[in-house]
Amino acid sequence: MHRRVLVTKIVVAVKYVPDATADRNFSADNTVDREGVDGLLSELDEYAVEQALQVVEAGDGEVTVLTVGPEDAADAVRKALQMGADAGVHVQDDAIHGSDAFATSLILAKAIEKLEYDLVFFGMASTDGGLGVVPTLVAERLGLPAVTFASEITVDGDTVKIRRDGDVATQEIEASGKLVVSVTDQTGEARYPSFKGIMAAKKKPVEEWTLEDIGVDASSVGLDNAWTKVESYEPRPPRTAGEIVTDEGDGGAKLVEFLAAKKFV
Incomplete structure (x- = not known):
């Protein structure tokens, strides 16, 4: 339950990702293929949007969603606006292609510095x-x-x-002032956009920024300047037929032998 809130502005960083249920692949330059598969707002980021909305609904504030990515990444912003966010920012620049986590964090930080905010929310991962x-x-x-x-x-x-719930313990953490917060998928289901929300989203402001707009040099981002990159990959081998074991009174023993051979037990 959220109490009375004095926080007025929350920025939620969201990401446009390939649909996890689709047949995902890599492009020729070993970056994720984002054109050959449908994309959407990362499910884990939906939880961050939901929590930000709950905070401002319990008080008096507004939520701005921020994304970095190609033209289609605007869909991630649009989904968040339909959920109830108030405004969006889309940082789009050809030089961003292939950026790793370090470069992405630079772009996000510079964009956030240009916005008014009290809290910054993230999903726990993309x-x-x-x-x-x-x-x-x-x-x-x-x-x-x-x-x-x-x-x-x-x-x-x-x-x-x-x-924060861990495998063997639960921690309670408290902080004040401007903060960065990441949330897990245990915070509660994210809301579905209503028809009213979908229609209202069409009138909400969305700004488009380039690297120049946020003061980031192109030589600091992109695949050529990445600290981490995929050197090679191999497709997962096709699934093979399973082994059928006839139980002649020793089925349990055979099952244990199989599991032991596979080092499952």
């Missing part, structure tokens, strides 16, 4: 990269504390409290 390091990289660049992997968030005035 569904295509899955690294989970961008929120803390952005926090470091902004000089802000980061409270990450929140499964529950409470905002009271300028204080944010989160619960």
Whole structure:
């Protein structure tokens, strides 16, 4: 349950990713193929949008969604606006192609610096990269504390409290002032856009920025300047037929032998 909120402006960083249910692949330059497959707002980022909306609905604020990516990444912004966000920013520049997490964090941080904000929300990771390091990289660049992997968030005035659930323990973390927060998929289901929300989104402002607009030199980003990149990859081998074992009274033993041979037990 969220208490009275004094926070007025929240920026939510969202990512446009290839549909995880589609047949994803790499392009000739070993970057993720984003043209040969349908894309959408990363599901993990939907939770961040939802939590930001809940915070401002409990008080008096507004939510701006920020994305970095090609032209189609505008779809991620549009989905967040349909959910209820108030405005969007899309950083688009040909030089961004192939940027790794370090360059992406630079672009996001510079864009966030240009916005008014009290809190910055992220999903815990992107569904295509899955690294989970961008929120803390952005926090470091902004000089802000980061409270990450929140499964529950409470905002009271300028204080944010989160619960972080681990494998063997639960932590409660509290911080105040401007913060970067990342949320997990345990924070509660994200809302579906209503018809009213879909129609209202068409009138909400969306700004388009280039690298020049946010003061980022093209030589700091892109595939050629990436600190990490995919050197090679191999397609997953086709699935083979399973082994059929006839139970002649020793089925349990055969099952254990199979599991042991595969080092499952």
